[in-house]
Amino acid sequence: MEYFIQQLVNGITLGSIYGLIAIGYTMVYGIIGMINFAHGDIFMIGAFIALISFIIFGLTGVALPIILLLVLLIAMLFTACYGWTVEKLAYKPLRGSFRLAPLISALGMSIVLQNYVQVAQGARVKPMQPMISGGLEFFKNSEFIVTVSYLQIFIVILTIILMGIFTYLITKTDLGRAQRACEQDRTMTALLGINVDRTISITFIIGSSLASVAGMMFVLYYGVIDFYIGFLAGIKAFTAAVLGGIGSLPGAMLGGLLIGLIETFWAGYVSLEYKDVAAFSVLIVVLIFFPTGFLGKPDIEKV
Amino acid sequence: MEKKDIIQSFKDSLFTGLIALALFGPIVGLRTASKGEGLFITPQWGIVFLLVGLCILGRFLINLNSARKTEITFFSKFTSKFSAITEDKAKHFAITAILFAAVFPFLPFTDRYFMDVAIMILTYIMLGWGLNIVVGLAGLLDLGYVAFYAVGAYSYALIATTFGWSFWICLPLAGVFAAFFGILLGFPVLRLRGDYLAIVTLGFGEIIRIILINWYEVTNGPDGITGIPRPSFFGLPFKRSPDEGETSFHLFFNLEYSTMHRIIFLYYLILVLALITNYFTLKIRKLPVGRAWEALREDEIACKSLGVNPTNTKLTAFAIGAMFGGFAGSFFATRQAFISPESFTFIESAIIVAIVVLGGMGSQTGVVLASIFLIGITEMFRDLEQYRMIAFGGAMVLIMVFKPKGILANRKPTILMHGGKK
Numbered sequence: 001m002e003y004f005i006q007q008l009v010n011g012i013t014l015g016s017i018y019g020l021i022a023i024g025y026t027m028v029y030g031i032i033g034m035i036n037f038a039h040g041d042i043f044m045i046g047a048f049i050a051l052i053s054f055i056i057f058g059l060t061g062v063a064l065p066i067i068l069l070l071v072l073l074i075a076m077l078f079t080a081c082y083g084w085t086v087e088k089l090a091y092k093p094l095r096g097s098f099r100l101a102p103l104i105s106a107l108g109m110s111i112v113l114q115n116y117v118q119v120a121q122g123a124r125v126k127p128m129q130p131m132i133s134g135g136l137e138f139f140k141n142s143e144f145i146v147t148v149s150y151l152q153i154f155i156v157i158l159t160i161i162l163m164g165i166f167t168y169l170i171t172k173t174d175l176g177r178a179q180r181a182c183e184q185d186r187t188m189t190a191l192l193g194i195n196v197d198r199t200i201s202i203t204f205i206i207g208s209s210l211a212s213v214a215g216m217m218f219v220l221y222y223g224v225i226d227f228y229i230g231f232l233a234g235i236k237a238f239t240a241a242v243l244g245g246i247g248s249l250p251g252a253m254l255g256g257l258l259i260g261l262i263e264t265f266w267a268g269y270v271s272l273e274y275k276d277v278a279a280f281s282v283l284i285v286v287l288i289f290f291p292t293g294f295l296g297k298p299d300i301e302k303v
Numbered sequence: 304m305e306k307k308d309i310i311q312s313f314k315d316s317l318f319t320g321l322i323a324l325a326l327f328g329p330i331v332g333l334r335t336a337s338k339g340e341g342l343f344i345t346p347q348w349g350i351v352f353l354l355v356g357l358c359i360l361g362r363f364l365i366n367l368n369s370a371r372k373t374e375i376t377f378f379s380k381f382t383s384k385f386s387a388i389t390e391d392k393a394k395h396f397a398i399t400a401i402l403f404a405a406v407f408p409f410l411p412f413t414d415r416y417f418m419d420v421a422i423m424i425l426t427y428i429m430l431g432w433g434l435n436i437v438v439g440l441a442g443l444l445d446l447g448y449v450a451f452y453a454v455g456a457y458s459y460a461l462i463a464t465t466f467g468w469s470f471w472i473c474l475p476l477a478g479v480f481a482a483f484f485g486i487l488l489g490f491p492v493l494r495l496r497g498d499y500l501a502i503v504t505l506g507f508g509e510i511i512r513i514i515l516i517n518w519y520e521v522t523n524g525p526d527g528i529t530g531i532p533r534p535s536f537f538g539l540p541f542k543r544s545p546d547e548g549e550t551s552f553h554l555f556f557n558l559e560y561s562t563m564h565r566i567i568f569l570y571y572l573i574l575v576l577a578l579i580t581n582y583f584t585l586k587i588r589k590l591p592v593g594r595a596w597e598a599l600r601e602d603e604i605a606c607k608s609l610g611v612n613p614t615n616t617k618l619t620a621f622a623i624g625a626m627f628g629g630f631a632g633s634f635f636a637t638r639q640a641f642i643s644p645e646s647f648t649f650i651e652s653a654i655i656v657a658i659v660v661l662g663g664m665g666s667q668t669g670v671v672l673a674s675i676f677l678i679g680i681t682e683m684f685r686d687l688e689q690y691r692m693i694a695f696g697g698a699m700v701l702i703m704v705f706k707p708k709g710i711l712a713n714r715k716p717t718i719l720m721h722g723g724k725k
Binding site: 035048053078084089098100102104110111113115116117119120121124128238239242273274276277279280281283284288 | 328342344444507510514661695699
């Protein structure tokens with residue numbers, strides 16, 4: 001039982017990270033109907049920017065909460081620049097072209113970003129000393145002590161706050177309305193005087209910023225990153241988005257949590273080696289029974 | 304050009320410079336390096352300013368140019384002319400290409416390195432043609448094609464090392480195994496729509512790779528399988544000193560021993576395998592099942608109402624594509640004599656999909672051109688080891704931006720109503 005709770009806590013933490021990345025996939029898919037393959041690498045770049053700023057601010061000796069806040073903002077800002085540029089360079093010229101073209105362009109962009117970071121930052125893994133240590137311990141009398149580290153609490157609370165801001169942004173503001181309108185009918189939205197290009201750019205900016213937060217959490221949680229982390233995290237997050245129903249924002253978060261939990265429980269109870277297999281197998285099984293994911297809208301094909 | 308325009312484009316260039324600074328500043332400018340314990344930052348501002356300067360200059364030139372609107376039209380004119388030539392004279396092109404490929408090993412400038420590159424390009428051409436059945440004809444995006452390549456390679460390696468059977472028996476078996484895996488995967492997932500299918504096949508590719516890494520008892524894990532038998536020339540091995548009771552190739556034909564014999568044989572082997580794939584595809588496109596694939600790609604609902612079973616039809620495409628992937632895989636295994644899971648990563652799938660799409664989906668000639676172009680690019684940048692993949696990815700983006708339908712975009716329909724006459 002204690003072991004179960006421990007895995008649950010770990011799973012929710014991991015799921016928060018996947019969920020934040022998955023939002024980027026699902027938003028872009030919703031608005032322009034493409035798989036943004038480079039999103040995983042945007043996450044990786046976010047992790048690198050967070051790491052670099054942690055090192056710089058670590059030297060200044062400012063209090064920890066201020067460092068965290070500063071790193072968060074810097075990572076979001078710079079990573080958003082990457083998301084924006086990638087959209088402008090690789091996807092915008094392809095709008096309205098046939099369906100596979102943006103996907104191939106995204107694959108190319110993903111290869112470019114990965115190797116660019118490898119060249120610029122070196123291929124070795126980058127370790128970082130833990131910034132937030134300690135935690136709460138439960139079930140002290142039993143054999144297995146459940147530890148909920150402050151870092152895990154920080155990650156989950158930060159995710160909840162961001163989700164709150166994000167939901168407000170999408171459901172209550174003009175920007176969110178424009179964004180949802182673009183998802184439904186881009187031509188009609190343009191006719192109603194909304195700048196569609198700008199809305200799409202903002203979608204990429206929001207998606208990239210959330211991915212960069214996930215990147216920062218990844219650096220803090222694992223303490224090691226390299227240029228290759230974006231690939232696996234990216235496809236798992238995409239799996240999460242599909243699992244929750246692609247195009248659906250709550251679905252992305254739900255899918256992220258599910259993938260995080262499945263992975264942790266599989267690693268804890270079945271086998272550590274095959275934990276990546278678990279996520280994909282679950283995806284295949286779910287798609288057979290729920291072809292549009294858990295919260296996805298069934299799409300009606302018109303002749 | 305007016306003065307206002309110049310000022311405008313200058314401002315725009317400065318904005319580009321600002322963005323470039325934000326992009327390159329942290330990642331290039333602040334290089335992290337481990338020194339003793341922990342990480343330290345080594346600033347590299349020189350490179351950053353160089354890159355930012357280049358971006359500003361490039362943007363400014365593009366702005367000046369686009370006022371005259373020359374750059375893109377030039378590029379597309381060039382490529383459309385190119386595709387017009389090859390489309391019109393497709394047959395001549397094919398014959399010339401095959402003839403060139405046939406005499407290639409005996410050309411005076413051909414050395415070991417050229418042969419190796421040629422074999423690699425031909426392997427990718429074969430994989431591209433195999434995947435073209437799935438992506439180009441049936442319109443199913445398969446991002447895990449490398450899984451079937453891996454299944455082919457591993458089944459060849461395992462059968463050949465365990466039972467000692469010859470290449471010619473193992474090759475069809477490897478194809479059968481790969482096709483079997485294609486059906487195994489295809490059966491549950493082919494009902495899914497395009498993008499879901501893409502991600503599931505990607506996941507499948509990863510599953511196969513993870514199993515290859517972890518199933519130590521059978522696949523020998525990350526260490527891979529060594530000592531895979533080389534193919535023989537109809538029973539004549541390519542050895543300097545053959546075993547007792549054996550005649551090797553050079554003794555039988557009374558030639559001086561040379562390692563090139565085996566390379567040339569491998570070259571022809573993959574050439575023939577690739578041509579078989581091509582011939583098969585061209586023929587099957589004219590059969591009912593091939594027609595059904597292309598019809599499904601164009602309109603699934605119309606097909607359903609005309610009584611075509613989409614799942615079964617897609618399944619045949621998937622299985623046949625997988626089979627050719629398996630053949631290519633066993634060729635790969637026998638050429639390398641060593642395979643490990645590292646050869647079957649996602650990037651391989653991405654390269655094969657890129658070859659098919661960049662070539663112009665469904666175009667057989669396009670696959671050839673795209674393979675030569677993409678593999679050529681990575682070979683040209685070979686000395687700049689780290690930059691070659693950047694060039695490769697960049698080329699993918701650029702081709703898509705300028706020629707979104709691939710190099711050979713104007714593919715004619717296989718069949719036209721009333722023979723295409725009005």
